[in-house]
Amino acid sequence: MSGDRLSLLIIGGYGTFGGRLARLLGDEPRLRLLIAGRSLEKADDFVADLRSPKDGSEGLGSSNLGASLQAVRFDRDGDLAEQLTRLRPDLVVDASGPFQTFGEDAYKVVQACIGLGIDYADIADSTSFVAGIGGLDAAARAKGIFALSGLSSLPALSFAALDVMAPQFARIDRVAAGIAPSAHVKIGLNVVRAIASYAGKPVSLRRDGRPSSGLGLIEAMRVTVAPPGVVPLRSRKFLLVDAPDLALLPARLPGLQSSFTGVGTEPQPLQRLLSLAARLVRLRMLPSLLPFAPLLQRASHALAIGDHRGGMFVRVSGVDSGGKSLACGWHLIAASDDGPFIPITGVAALVRRLLKGIRPENGARPATGELQLADFEAEFRRFSITTGIRVESEAACLPLYHRILGSAFERLPPAIAEMHSAGPAGGARVASGRARTERGRGFLAGIVARLIGFPAAGEDVPVTVRFTADGEKEIWTRDFEDKSFRSLQLEGKGRDRHLLAEVFGPFRVLVALVQEGNKLRLVVRGWRFFGVPLPLFLAPGGETYEEEREGRFHFHVEIGGRLTGLVVRYTGWLVVA
Known part of the structure; x- marks a missing residue:
């Protein structure tokens, strides 16, 4: 820590997710938050907004009880060693993306952090990026630092939910997970680009116990997200997306027969149009949906029709210790459009653990298993978020x-x-x-x-x-x-x-x-x-x-x-x- 504060550099600090992370941690007096991005002007404006009083309450900068805030310029394509040496962070959080498009030198920020002995974490949802970070494990251990990738809804939160349900099973055969964003949430362009990059293209998954592939945004499953005791989300189809879970689950569950990760957006007719466009890519009538990402983003914003609620599920099925079929489902609903805070709650939980002196083991790896479901739920209490588990196969009696x-x-x-x-x-x-x-x-x-x-x-x-x-x-x-x-x-x-x-x-x-x-x-x-x-x-x-x-x-x-x-x-x- 730098003095009595933990210095945290947030790359993409004024962006969709980095900005929410700064807001979530902004009241923590033991933090020095470096709000970083290519535009110093945008970083300054964001910090000024964060410090300004709202609804009659004091802004973060007007009290010594809040985090120390500083806007900084950071260019991931520039001299990383020089920038990191000058800023001297204790932890770098990459909240930028899309990680799917980082190219051949995808890990240059991670490598720069390892070289300077700086801890690293990100909210990557790119399968190849998250699964491949283990190649830097030896270097990170040698430097005595950790580098955790995928500290987001998929895979960190989904695996935390899986870990809670797994003890009820003698064998797990199928795992499915999905995210249902509120129609009124303004989806960031980087998120749309990430999804568009694999629309209509093969997505590696598990089928019939063997490695196989599905079709991005074409294959689907219908799910009703319904935590016990609350109004369920409307039943919807979830379209297959390329998420790190699909690559990481077989190592966690060697006998896994099938896997699925999906997204279920509202309004569903717009999602059906997106799936149709993905079929055009599949038929090679379009090379990719990536050039259409800005148009897709504008369409999602213009057609914001539906509840101001979003959700998530993780469904597990297999057999129990008595050899009987067993199915469980963990469900989450976020009201008041609080859903976009969920992907950064894992980073927030990690930071709070660091402030308590609890460090992850040194090394570079996916962030699965680093946090327990209770760590996420402690962060959820600040929002209108409800979670719960349904043991579905026991319900018949x-x-x-x-x-x-x-x-x-x-x-x-x-x-x-x-x-x-x-x-x-x-x-x-x-x-x-x-x-x-x-x-x-x-x-x-x-x-x-x-x-x-x-x-x-x-x-x-x-x-x-x-x-x-x-x-x-x-x-x-x-x-x-x-x-x-x-x-x-x-x-x-x-x-x-x-x-x-x-x-x-x-x-x-x-x-x-x-x-x-x-x-x-x-x-x-x-x-x-x-x-x-x-x-x-x-x-x-x-x-x-x-x-x-x-x-x-x-x-x-x-x-x-x-x-x-x-x-x-x-x-x-x-x-x-």
Whole structure:
């Protein structure tokens, strides 16, 4: 360390990811941050912006509690030894890229750091770059420094998630991982160039237990990203991308049968156009999509349609110690467009460990296994990021709500958990209580209410709910005094995976189960009429939740819509007989 501060040089420090790293570490008083790039003017502007007060709070530069900030010019094509000697960093972080296009002298920055005895890390996602850095291992060890490559979502975070799930398996056969960026995140040009460089071209992977290849941005798999207890992302296709995991997994898992890494962007029609363009490259009608990278970037920014949420998944399947099939999935959702911070959380975690005196082992290597999932999750707490693991193959023997909620079911208040604890073979269970019911006054609301059989308005009405298990389905029969109506509940499949499907006659309403404190919220995510999808903005909705109050199960159900207004609202309590 330089004096009492760790001096950190961020190459690409005012860029997409380097800038976010500087913001994430900017409140750390034990750091000297060197914001580096080819343009000193841009570096100065970024530092000034970082120091300026925002929302009435003090800027980083106005308090002695924050990191020391300095804008510097750094040209990776210049005299690296001279620049590094002059700047005297303790650690160099390369956050520039795209690493796929660094050419024959790809490791010149790493070699310059090794030559001067400076620790190095990067967020590279280039398979060849990350996998090949081990060729500098002996030199790095001789100098007593570390050089870690790929300290990003793929492969560092994906391997950390894999390491958490792996102990449950006696043998792992398949591993798949993917990233689903928010449609509203402004993707950097370097990221687009990296993807365009291999579009329609062979991507090395594992298939049927042997080295094989797939087609970049052409081969696909459908996944629903769904951490337990939160609203899932919409089901989407993930297109094959060239990520370091594909080269590193066989060494980690010698018996691996298949591997896949993908990206699932929104809106999906734009992604389908991108895949079509990749097919043109495959057919040699286009030499490459690389010249079109600026156009692709502008299109992604112009067509920013969809949720302000992104996600990531790692799916593992194989057999457990008893020889039974086992499948697990680690899921992540980032709300409020916080997803772009994820690729730099690994570097942030590494820096915080260094400040505690915890150094990685000397040598040059991929960053897989350097950090635990807990290290990443400690950084995630600063953002609207939720993660969780679903043990998918165990779900078949669980009650319906437990299957959908996964591990979040264990966090439910006892009264709610008891209400949904009947197993598939549990037969009928009955709960009784009292309710208050309201009916909408609109003409359409009355028609819908009569069609389904909703109860009339009433105060302190006796209510009985009968839950009848029918295989993996549940039939709910609700009796409000002398009025009865039924619905069928089951787990969504395919595109509706991880959602609760409730069927009222020809209507199927798709609901996300969201565990929130002492409440279980039911959030409408779609609906069908005779199997035909209908617009979500017209879907029946309203505030619907279950909660525990004073040890008793309470319910609050609202059903209404833009066309009908309020159809029915019923609130009350139940006790299992």
